[in-house]
Amino acid sequence: MSFRLQIIGGGNMGEALLRGLLNNNWASKDELHVVEPVSERRDYLAATISGVSISEEPLSELDSLIAVKPDKVPEVLGVLSKLNPDRVLSIAAGVRVSSMEKILGENVRVLRAMPNTPALIGKGSSGVAAGSTATDEDLIWAVEILSAVGLAMVVEESQLDAVTGVSGSGPAYLFFLAEALIDAGCEVGLSKDESQSLVEQTLLGAAALLYESDDPAEVLRQKVTSKGGTTAAAIEVFENASFRDIIRAAVFAATERSLQLGDE
Structure with missing residues (x-):
């Protein structure tokens, strides 16, 4: 054979x-x-x-x-x-x-x-x-x-540590976000099942839209963020909490750990 x-x-x-x-x-x-x-x-x-x-x-x-x-x-x-x-x-x-x-x-x-x-x-x-x-x-x-x-x-192999930081560990970042959204949904009045179903479909739909759209993520975010609206209020909280810096630090930490593992 x-x-x-x-x-x-x-x-x-x-x-x-x-x-x-x-x-x-x-x-x-x-x-x-x-x-x-x-x-x-x-x-x-x-x-x-x-x-x-x-x-x-x-x-x-x-x-x-x-x-x-x-x-x-x-x-x-x-x-x-x-x-x-x-x-x-x-x-x-x-x-x-x-x-x-x-x-x-x-x-x-x-x-x-x-x-x-x-x-x-x-x-x-x-x-x-x-x-x-x-x-x-x-x-x-x-x-x-x-x-x-x-x-x-x-x-290049030298980029695989960065790949690890972005996509290798990336699903866990989104699972963590999903956890937080589900918990928050429960705190504002939804049942656990209701919140989980809404979060799952929201992540699935947003990912599909990002994949299929010609617009980059920034533009898609701006399109759904009306001045003075509900999304704008949420985004302001993210910005004030330095959400971008947190994501950046997480990616850097995963990338650095991948480098360390290669040296062990």
């Missing part, structure tokens, strides 16, 4: 990529292989995605996608270094290309990507960067894989 790709790590993100690749017809079930050390997880994948090859250990001479926790990456790389893959794409946070190349050796072309959790529903955002020996063809390959679960953008 000839596999096009093995996905090492059958957790949530590995499963999302597997399903995305199948749904987008990037490969057929008999062209994909999943490596998952946890037997319960292997059983789950076998039961829910029948026909896909699954094993406990990686196979030799296969293009490989590493979708494990960062602390497991060195162990996986050590195994792969003996199995002669042509190219390896890692989506593990904070693991730099240079450290992977050092373990895998000069004959393996390495790429790195930073997706985010909306990839679990096919709405992810990913930055993709090439290692020192990766080719343009390798980048196209990596972008095709990440595009199966959303947007994939080619960046």
